[in-house]
Amino acid sequence: MxxxxxxxxxxxxxxxxxxxxxxxxxxxxxxxxxxxxxxxxxxxxxxxxxxxxxxxxxxxxxxxxxxxxxxxxxxxxxxxxxxxxxxxxxxxxxxxxxxxxxxxxxxAVYQHRSPAVRVAYGAHADQWGELRLPTADTARPVPVAVLLHGGFWRSYWGADLMDALAVDLAARGYAAWNVEYRRPDRHGWDATTTDVAAALAVLPVVTDTGALDLDRIVVLGHSAGGQLALRAAADLADPASAPRVALAVSLAGVLDLAEADGRQLGDGAVSAALGGTPTTVPQRYAAGDPMARLPIGVPTLLVQGAGDSPDLVDINRRYAVAARAAGDELTHLELPGDHFDVIGPGSAIWQATMEQVGRYLGR
CATH class of the missing domain: 3.40.50.2300 (Response regulator)
Known part of the structure; x- marks a missing residue:
C-alpha cells in the first residue's frame, strides 16, 4: 500500500x-x-x-x-x-x-482499507457519523458500538481519533457508529450535548431496518468523550427512552468535571467547554458531570491506563468507588498503558476492554 x-x-x-x-x-x-x-x-x-x-x-x-x-x-x-x-x-x-x-x-489509510459510509444527522458540517458494518456473512441484527472522540472538547480534534477502533469493532461483528459533533469552543456546550443525543436518536434509521440490534448498544467515549458517553447514557436511562444504552464505556474519561476544572486539567478545558465554572454555570455541571449524575442507572465499564495522567487515574478510581456506593453496576479496569493505548486496537488494555464488553452484551 x-x-x-x-x-x-x-x-x-x-x-x-x-x-x-x-x-x-x-x-x-x-x-x-x-x-x-x-x-x-x-x-x-x-x-x-x-x-x-x-x-x-x-x-x-x-x-x-x-x-x-x-x-x-x-x-x-x-x-x-x-x-x-x-x-x-x-x-x-x-x-x-x-x-x-x-x-x-x-x-486516509483506515478509510481506504475499511470504507465507512458518512451519514448526516443534522444540517451542520460537523453533524455526521461514519457507519461501518460487519461483513455480509455476519448474522443480523448486530450489536451497535457508538464512538465518541475526545480532545478536551476542542474543534481541532475529531472523530478520526476513533478510526482504528471503528475498524476493529466492525471486524469483531459490531456496527461501528463513529460520531462527529459540534464542539463547544465554536458552538457552545448545548450544541455539543444536543448533537450527541441526536446521533444516538438517529440509530433506528441510520441503515436498513433490522440490521442493528438496538437492545445491545454500547457507547464508548475516550477522554472528554468519556464524559459525553456517561452523560448520554444517563440521559437515556429511563425505561421509556429510546434507544437505550446497554453499556457505557469510559476510556480514560474525564468523569469529575468540577474537580477537573479546579485542577485546571487541559489548561482550563472544562470551564472553557461548559462556558464557566461550577459556581457560574452550576446547572451545566449538574446535568453534565458524571460524578454529579450518580447513579447513572446504566452498567458502566471504566478503562484507565495506569501510565496516563495521575489526575485521570485518580478521578477514575474515585468515580468507581462513588458509582458502586450509589448502586451502579460497574467494572473498573486499570491496566498498564497510556492515554492512547486505551484506543489502540493492538494494545493489551483494549483486548481486555473488549472481553468485558462482550461479557456485558452476551457475545
Missing amino acids: DVTVLVGPELTADLALLESLTTATAADLGGTGRLVAVDSTAALESALAATAAPVVVLPGPTASARALMSGAASHVVWYDLTVSTAVAGARHLSGRGVWGLVWAIRH
Missing part, C-alpha cells in the same frame, strides 16, 4: 520533516509513503487526479488551491496545519500542527 502526501503551494513547513513523518507513519501502517510538493494550483490539481488512494493533501494558504476541497473525491483527506473552518462534504482535518499529519495519514 502506497500513501501519498501532496503539498500545495506556499505551505509554511519544513518539507524534510513532513517527508520523514510520512515515511514513518506509512511504515507503521504496513505501507510505504511518499511526499510530493508542487508549486501551483494547476500542478496540485493534476497530481491529485493522477494519485490513487490513500492520499492526503496539505493545500496551503492559496485560495485557488483551497477551492479544490469543495467537490473533491471522498477518499481524499485534506489537512491544514493551522486551525481552519470545516469544509462541508470534505474529509478535512485541521489545527494539530505538524504532528497532525500523522492522524491525517491514518485517517
Whole structure:
C-alpha cells in the first residue's frame, strides 16, 4: 500500500520533516509513503487526479488551491496545519500542527482499507457519523458500538481519533457508529450535548431496518468523550427512552468535571467547554458531570491506563468507588498503558476492554 502526501503551494513547513513523518507513519501502517510538493494550483490539481488512494493533501494558504476541497473525491483527506473552518462534504482535518499529519495519514489509510459510509444527522458540517458494518456473512441484527472522540472538547480534534477502533469493532461483528459533533469552543456546550443525543436518536434509521440490534448498544467515549458517553447514557436511562444504552464505556474519561476544572486539567478545558465554572454555570455541571449524575442507572465499564495522567487515574478510581456506593453496576479496569493505548486496537488494555464488553452484551 502506497500513501501519498501532496503539498500545495506556499505551505509554511519544513518539507524534510513532513517527508520523514510520512515515511514513518506509512511504515507503521504496513505501507510505504511518499511526499510530493508542487508549486501551483494547476500542478496540485493534476497530481491529485493522477494519485490513487490513500492520499492526503496539505493545500496551503492559496485560495485557488483551497477551492479544490469543495467537490473533491471522498477518499481524499485534506489537512491544514493551522486551525481552519470545516469544509462541508470534505474529509478535512485541521489545527494539530505538524504532528497532525500523522492522524491525517491514518485517517486516509483506515478509510481506504475499511470504507465507512458518512451519514448526516443534522444540517451542520460537523453533524455526521461514519457507519461501518460487519461483513455480509455476519448474522443480523448486530450489536451497535457508538464512538465518541475526545480532545478536551476542542474543534481541532475529531472523530478520526476513533478510526482504528471503528475498524476493529466492525471486524469483531459490531456496527461501528463513529460520531462527529459540534464542539463547544465554536458552538457552545448545548450544541455539543444536543448533537450527541441526536446521533444516538438517529440509530433506528441510520441503515436498513433490522440490521442493528438496538437492545445491545454500547457507547464508548475516550477522554472528554468519556464524559459525553456517561452523560448520554444517563440521559437515556429511563425505561421509556429510546434507544437505550446497554453499556457505557469510559476510556480514560474525564468523569469529575468540577474537580477537573479546579485542577485546571487541559489548561482550563472544562470551564472553557461548559462556558464557566461550577459556581457560574452550576446547572451545566449538574446535568453534565458524571460524578454529579450518580447513579447513572446504566452498567458502566471504566478503562484507565495506569501510565496516563495521575489526575485521570485518580478521578477514575474515585468515580468507581462513588458509582458502586450509589448502586451502579460497574467494572473498573486499570491496566498498564497510556492515554492512547486505551484506543489502540493492538494494545493489551483494549483486548481486555473488549472481553468485558462482550461479557456485558452476551457475545
